[in-house]
Amino acid sequence: MSAPPSRGRLRAAAAILLAPLARAVGASPAAGHERFVARAFANRDRAIAAGDQAYGAVLVCDGEVVADGVSAVVTNADPMAHAEMQALRLAMARLGRRDLSGCALYGTSRACAMCESAAAAAKVSRLYHGRDAAGGQPPSAR
Numbered sequence: 238m239s240a241p242p243s244r245g246r247l248r249a250a251a252a253i254l255l256a257p258l259a260r261a262v263g264a265s266p267a268a269g270h271e272r273f274v275a276r277a278f279a280n281r282d283r284a285i286a287a288g289d290q291a292y293g294a295v296l297v298c299d300g301e302v303v304a305d306g307v308s309a310v311v312t313n314a315d316p317m318a319h320a321e322m323q324a325l326r327l328a329m330a331r332l333g334r335r336d337l338s339g340c341a342l343y344g345t346s347r348a349c350a351m352c353e354s355a356a357a358a359a360k361v362s363r364l365y366h367g368r369d370a371a372g373g374q375p376p377s378a379r
């Protein structure tokens with residue numbers, strides 16, 4: 238007689254079996270966000286490699302990456318050069334507009350008050366953070 242599977246093993250098996258269904262119905266918070274999350278974390282790695290703070294971000298419009306954000310607080314000696322701010326600045330410059338309606342900002346960590354306020358001022362539609370793309374709400378000026 239074998240021991241019943243542990244709760245952890247059951248949970249892992251359920252996650253594997255249910256993942257396609259979760260993706261199909263959009264139930265997973267990370268559904269469709271994987272490559273943007275990966276890109277944000279790649280930018281975090283770039284920041285670390287440059288000797289900066291471990292933060293990365295990416296600004297996405299219409300399903301395409303418009304700007305990478307790599308923390309430059311240390312390398313630029315700029316207290317406002319957070320990864321999210323870098324992505325917002327670069328996106329505005331590239332798109333030639335200050336209105337980023339319809340765009341999403343992905344960060345490796347939850348946006349700080351400065352970055353969230355800047356995203357709100359830029360009318361970014363959604364903020365996501367972390368490896369599981371948590372959040373998804375419009376930014377607020379907090």
Ligand SMILES: [Zn+2]
Pocket residue numbers: 319320321322348349350351352353
């Ligand atoms: Zn910030």
